Amino acid sequence: MARKERIVELDALRAFAFFAVVYQHVIGVYMRKPGVDEMTAFLYGNLFHLFKFAVPAFVFITGLVLFYNYYDRVNYPGFIRKRFTEIVVPYAIWSLIYMVWRRDVTGWDVSALVSFVKSLVAGTASYHLWFVVMIFQFYLLYPLLLKGFKAAKQHLSGRAAHVLAVAAAAFVYAGLMWVSARYLPAHPFRFDVAWLDAYLITCRDRNFLYYSFYFLMGGMVALALPAFRSFLQQRWPYLLIVFAAAYAYIGYELVRDSGGYMVNLNVATSLKPSMFIYTVAQLLLIYLLAVLVTKRNSRWTALFAMIGRNSYGAYLVHALVLTYVMKGLNLWDVTFSSMFGSVIAFLLCSAASIALSYGLAKLPFGALLVGAAEKKRASAPGQADKQWKQAM
Template identity: 40%
Template sequence: MINGKGRYLLSKERVSEWDILRGIAFLAIVLQHSIGQFAYRKDTSLLDAYTLAAIYHLIKFGVPAFVFLTGATLLYNYYGKLNYLEFIRKRSLDVLVPYLVWTPIYYVYIFPQKVINVEWLKEVGKQLLVPTQAYHLWFIILIFQFYLVFPFFLKWLTWANGKNDLYDKKRTLNPVLVFTGLGYIVLMWASYKYLPYHASTYPGIIQFLISYRNSNFLFYSFYFIFGAVITFDLERWRKIIRGYSYWNFVLLVVSYSWVGYELFIGTGYNLPINLNWSTTLKPSMFFLVLSELLALYLIAMKGTQQKNWMTKVISWFGRYSFGAYLVHALILGILISVLDVLQLTHPGMNRHYVLVTFIIFLIVTVISSLTSYILSMIPLGKYLIGSIGAKDKPKNSAHPAGLSSHKV
């Protein structure tokens, strides 16, 4: 924890709720991707499609939660003692190296018939810059941008914290959070209502950034700042989250209903259903995700008090989430291929797509997490999943801050 003058207290507590929140976020992402395999199928019934869509936009907090945790853990571990070059070196080894390995693995899996030659290398090189084939690797590009600009966020928040300390110690960084939130709402409006329709009026590089804004750190910046702000005064924010839980629940219900209404208006009774209505980058989803993050934080805090088998399992998933995230799409793809073969002999399976989705989700979660755990035990495994699970890692571990765990 950080005191009012921006200095570390002598003993840093382990923030156990972050482990639980990380595990929940990982589970949400795997479930999202599992839903995506069935919601668009031509033989999915309207009821199943809407059920899956309703679940889908309820669990869209996954990536924002990881960005939130990235801001929180980076500030917690590096406040006042950041060696930027060493920081980037460690982050590159633990994040970019696995990314460099998994990108060609997925390319071979998606295009097994292609011959490995110069043209193949060019295509893989393009995927390294803009990962469009492996639908989940864009997150690595997103999170590494936050690592690159972290010193600027750190200096700005340190300055803002010092200014508040001079005038009113009780205010902390609330003004920063409020103004950032208002600016972010405007950005979400522009992302949803303006940029898609005016991209062609901008120069080529701007058009490119608009087209791939879902992997641009600016469009997730609020969650990063929110995580960092909470870290400055952790105990106070725990009390705030508990104290305003009722009003937050009201916000969650209203915003979830709003997003559901948008989904119905956009899709109606037409199939396949369009899950893009649940994009994170629009104002209504911002309010939903924000309320969900606060609700999940409250759940995570309660989980740390109970310490039952469920919280231990979720924390374990969170611990190995980076490696599991990298491998889960491959396992999901293989399982779907097997399922398609089974469906030839069991065509009635399409009447139970909601149940099938959850079965696939559970299998993928367990296998991908076990794979990550096993790879963490192998010396060369760090090149596939980073250094997660290492027993001798220091407090300022170089793990991916959002995915995987930190010794905090």
């Protein structure tokens, strides 16, 4: 089977998403510092919204890559074995590292093993590891998702039918977001079966269903990349208007729903209808930005490629790195609680996490710690230009 052309803009999109994750977590640290006034809290809250696209972007990328590379045929045993080695094994190792570091595991007995397994399944070894539990569900279920996608596609003919299908999927997903953000918190609805209740209600933030639209959105893009790039280039002013209007509205929600003068970042969840509309518009604009910054082979293209290859390992280690970055910065009064301090923390944490992931990947068994380095060859000279011209 011929090797498909690399989608070079995904390197930039991965980098943007990783940086957004890091700054969200930096904001979380600085919001908990004493002495944060109302105006600073509101500014942090709006910056938090601005970087909230990260998880949906990673889900979107996953859907795009899987549909692009495995649409015609999937050898499931080999497919899942590769993902288990590249995703689950590093995740398990770092889960153990975080648990030992936090002293959640202090011995090697049956109770420690049970605690470790529970943390693996729930993604609770560290505050950021829930994402791995959620994203791996898409890999496990990909053949079923692909089959459903193909079945729906076969029954659609013409552009109008495709638009209506996408609109219907968006409507259903927005309804699910309403159930998550409005209905469930206000009603004591629970399933009698404990695991079902945990999966669908209590831990819905790590349930693949609650991020499924972004995955299928990536699948749709994968089948029409040149047309998609062209659409973004032509329609970006309209997308910008939708994005600006949605950004203003979720900012209003942030103040309204915080319940007091101090901003509550829990209000800024991705699992609500307004954030769904906002995130889709933002993802489209950021994808266009990724295309623009990688449309010429340059140092930026090479830098984004390096960050993209090491983004998973950097994601796994960045929570630990951030802890020590903050310990260092807290010794400097000038950066203790200021906005400037959060920017410095973000830059240091991002750079150190990427460097650590890059260094660990060079070790003989580095793939077990940070995932396998990207095996696809780098784009040949002029390939990024060729991809861009396809959209013209």
